[in-house]
Amino acid sequence: MNDDVKPSPLxxxxxxxxxxxxxxxxxAVATIGHRQSVTVGDVVVPWGLVLALAGVLALLVGIRLVAGGRWVAAAAxxxxIGMVALLTLPGPGGSVLVAGDIVGTVWAVGPALIAVLVVAWPELPQRRATSAADA
Structure with missing residues (x-):
């Protein structure tokens, strides 16, 4: 955000x-899709997990860049993290969306680690705009 214009508290x-x-x-969407995988030969590639974690990173970095601050990114x-934690709990019939295997563990912990990195990343100094006369 521009330092000259401060948004109202509302x-x-x-x-x-x-x-x-x-x-x-x-x-919620990423928790549902994080279990998707494809088998190539003998190797299982968890493409749903990779895309879900990349999406968390993109969402948080994008919000931090567009909204201009750590607090808005922390809210996102x-x-x-709240939705992942909620959907990790067993449902009324005992079914779970996040299994207790390595993919589920990475999905349960990964968004929190990404959030810490994005929110704690230092502010980059603002670059001064240059004009043709300065060059």
Missing amino acids: ARAGMYVLAALLGAIYG AAGV
Whole structure:
């Protein structure tokens, strides 16, 4: 965000709520799809897990870059992590979406690790705009 224009407290609260909602929606969709895999020869490639983790990274980095701050990215991360945690619990019939194998463990822990990296990453210095006269 531009430092000259500060959003109102209501606008900031709306950004946090929207980011958390986007994170929760993505967390639900990715949790359902993280188990997809393809077998190539004797090797099982968990492409659903790879895409789900890449999507978490893209979502959080994108929100941090567009919204301009750690707190909005942290709200989105809370949405993703909260939904993954909720969908890790067994359903009413005892069925689970996140199994207790290596793929499920990586999916249960991976979004939190990605969130820590994205939120804790230091701010990059702003580059000064140059004009043709400066060159």
